[in-house]
Amino acid sequence: METRSNHVLVGAVVLILLAMLAIFTVWIARFGGTEEHEYDIFFRQSVDGLATGSSVTFSGVPAGQVKSISLWQPDPQYVRVRVSLKQDIPVLRGTTATIQGSFTGTSTVSLDGAVKGQPPITCPDPDPNKVCPLGKPVIPTKTGGLGAILNSAPQLLERLSTLTERLTGMLSDRNQASIAGILDNTNRLSAALADRGPEIAATLAQTRVAIAQAGNAAQQIGELAQTTNGVLANDIQPTIQNLNGAIKSAQASADTLNSAIGDARPGLTTFSKQTIPQINQLVRDLRVTSASLATIAERVEQGGASSLIGQQKLPDYKGK
Structure with missing residues (x-):
């Protein structure tokens, strides 16, 4: 009986020591471990290949793991995925989540897009249920990787x-x-x-010669243009100056003529209004005088000079 009681006592002491060791180990692990933050992600797509314990990466760096996966009861179109991330992961505004598939069938949650200087994603104090329906901060999603291909598969098949x-x-x-x-x-x-290869080659050769000749002609035209410019600049300049002098002299003569016309304008007006009517009257008088002289000449011719002094004789009357 004493031996059995000693064994029971030893066993009890060993169990107590093991329990204390386990508790101490867990306490040490919690004390030395890092604190983690939990977030909810609502995917409106298939999460095939994703399971509890799947890894979560941030820009390719391991950041945590998936804690749970379930349908969201208010809207079954969404799948709620709760992830646990390390404390030092910068989940800032602008961070988005995507599902990255692989050919092995396993999928991971990939986070990226954090904007420098933005505040972290948290639940606001005034109305946390509106932004955090399950009490955890929500990371927005975007379609990418195989998920985007699977979502667009119907359109691709139709096309x-x-x-x-x-x-x-x-x-x-x-x-x-x-x-x-x-x-x-x-x-x-x-x-x-x-078959026409040789002819085409000869045509190309002639074309090259024509192009070379055209280049030479263009060069000669350029030289001629430069020579023409020199002639215009050196020889034509004196002629242009003489022409300008002649134009100025002609302008001066025109001005003098205009002045002379202006001075003669009153005399021309008097001549047209007085002298010309008098000349017309003189012409009429001369016509009358000329007619009278013609009559006198006719009388002298018919009756002699006496016809101008005496009366004209009546013809002799002879009775029958």
Whole structure:
């Protein structure tokens, strides 16, 4: 009986010591461990490959792990993923979360996009339930990686189907025959070009010579233009100066003529208003005098000079 009681006592003491050692180890681990922060992420996409304990990275650096995954009851379209991150991870405003898949089937949560100088993502004091519905800060999401490909898979399949239908319509028997004809014509054209190879080479050589001659002609034209500019600058300048002097002299003569016309204008007015009417009257008087002289000459011619003094004789009257 005493031996059995001693064994029970020793066993009890050993169990107590082991329990104390375990408690001390856990206390030391908590004391020496780093504090972690929890965040909620609401994904509106499939989280296939993501499981509890999956790793969380921040710009490729291990930052924590996934604590739990569940559907969000208010809106089952969203999947709530709660992650636990190290205390020193800078989860600032602008940080976004994406699901990075892999060919092995496992997925990870990737965080990036933190903006320098922005405050950390926290739950505000006035209304925490509006921004943090489950009491934890929420990290926004963005579609990326395989998730973006999977989300756009229906559109890609539809476009591939449309493209396949168009290719099928384009590769009909009629179009295939047309394409075969085009290829035959292309082969003939290639053969003709190959046969005309020497002629094409000679044409290219002549073209090069023509281009060289055109370059020389352009150079000569440039030199001629420079010579013309020199002639215009040296020889034509005196002529232009003489022409300018002649223009000035002509201008002075025109001014003098204008002055003379201005001075003669009163005399011309008097001549037109007085002298010309008098000349007209004189011309009329001369016409009258001329007519009278013509009459006198006619009388002298018919009756002699006496006809100007005496009266004209009446003709003798003879009775029957």
